Amino acid sequence: MIQPSKSYIPPAPVAPAPAPVAQPTNTYVPPAPVAPAPVSQPTNTYVPPAPVAPAPAPVAQPTNTYVPPAPVAPAPAPVSQPTNTYIPPAPVSPVEEVEQTPADGYRYKTVRRVVYRHRA
Secondary structure, three states: OOOOOOOOOOOOOOOOOOOOOOOOOOOOOOOOOOOOOOOOOOOOOOOOOOOOOOOOOOOOOOOOOOOOOOOOOOOOOOOOOOOOOOOOOOOOOOOOOOOOOOOOOOOOOOOOOOOOOOOO
């Protein structure tokens, strides 16, 4: 284990102060004079109207032609009435009840399931 020494360690030397920065001089620069915009006189220029488009060619009207009605479909074949045949339900096999259901209608599991672990 290292024993602390009882000798004095002087503090680190202080860094020199940074060099002074030259302060900017406040000089006023006036804005540039605004030149007046040249005023131009309006010029009268004649623009002739667009030429008239030629009339479209006449469209031929369809002529009415006779369309005969569709042929009548033959009458459907008569449907025979269904026969009333009763099919009895299948016989119910007797159910073997393993445990009795309690009066409240719930089934409670009372036997714990055993899990066998396979050892390798």
